[in-house]
Amino acid sequence: MTSQFSTYVITQPCVGVKDATCLEVCPVDCIHSTDDDDQYFIDPEMCIACEQCALVCPVEAIFLDIDVPEKWQNFIDRNADFYRRTKGEPMPVPIDRAITMIQAGHAKARELDIAVSVAVVDEGGRLIAFGRMDQARPMSVDIAVNKAYTAATFQVPTAQLTATASQSWFQSMIVSSQGKVIAVAGGLPVLDSPNIVGAVGVSGGTDDQDVECCRAAVAAYGA
Ligand code: SF4
Ligand code: SF4
Incomplete structure (x- = not known):
């Protein structure tokens, strides 16, 4: 599956905070985590880059992929890896x-x-x-x-x-x-x-x- 848009990425400041504020504003329900993970993650295939989550995050953890600070570049893969790990590969309608x-x-x-x-x-x-x-x-x-x-x-x-x-x-x-x-x-x-x-x-x-x-x-x- 290929995203039609740029994606937002959740980075280091979310780790340990994980207060779920951003979930409430996402119009496409593409922010998830598990009890075993210490932060939330954005699904890069689903994010429509509407910016709503970044506007409400209390710790400024969310960036557009092209704006992620150098020190947190690894979070781009971390977000994508979460979904590779937790999602099956969907087959389109035959x-x-x-x-x-x-x-x-x-x-x-x-x-x-x-x-x-x-x-x-x-x-x-x-x-x-x-x-x-x-x-x-x-x-x-x-x-x-x-x-x-x-x-x-x-x-x-x-x-x-x-x-x-x-x-x-x-x-x-x-x-x-x-x-x-x-x-x-x-x-x-x-x-x-x-x-x-x-x-x-x-x-x-x-x-x-x-x-x-x-x-x-x-x-x-x-x-
Ligand atoms: S940018 Fe919009 S679509 Fe993407 S995760 Fe944030 S709220 Fe959801
Ligand atoms: S609002 Fe910010 S700190 Fe809270 S879960 Fe979302 S990214 Fe993490």
């Missing part, structure tokens, strides 16, 4: 299941009497499969792909991002992603516990209808 998911999304759309585009991406937001129903509007193509990309990148349903859409860090993300990040309902991550293995995005109906089609597609992943 193509046959991605196609099944698209068919399930289309079936739900027919039930709702709408026409939609459905995109399935891997955990890094890269396209695996795409299906546009007859009559689905042309603009639904890019929107479905972008919703899936956003759900994979943030690892949350895109509907949850609407509240943060006006914040400056999110606006920066929109610009740096060249518009691929969007805060519109209709994107859902695909979980193969404990890993996110991809995401699905749907466009063509109302927000609620797109979400319904997404849910049908995600349900088909596990079927």
Whole structure:
């Protein structure tokens, strides 16, 4: 899995403090530790470099990777090593299941009497499969792909991002992603516990209808 962004890194001042303040502000839940570790670590594959954790850390332990002080450079590997040690390697959604998911999304759309585009991406937001129903509007193509990309990148349903859409860090993300990040309902991550293995995005109906089609597609992943 390859991060699309720079990452923040937790360094020496956290050691022994480990007060978990930063966990509360991370929008993608990518800061973890274990009882056996003396500090928290940031997952470099998941961090979206929003800076929120660095702003609240009481001991100034968190730096953007390119700004980590020389004496703490080893913490870049320390953070990454924690996740190499504790995470399994996720397999992205296989193509046959991605196609099944698209068919399930289309079936739900027919039930709702709408026409939609459905995109399935891997955990890094890269396209695996795409299906546009007859009559689905042309603009639904890019929107479905972008919703899936956003759900994979943030690892949350895109509907949850609407509240943060006006914040400056999110606006920066929109610009740096060249518009691929969007805060519109209709994107859902695909979980193969404990890993996110991809995401699905749907466009063509109302927000609620797109979400319904997404849910049908995600349900088909596990079927
Ligand atoms: S920079 Fe943002 S995404 Fe990265 S660990 Fe900190 S709060 Fe989480
Ligand atoms: S807020 Fe700072 S000291 Fe507290 S756990 Fe996070 S990095 Fe460590």
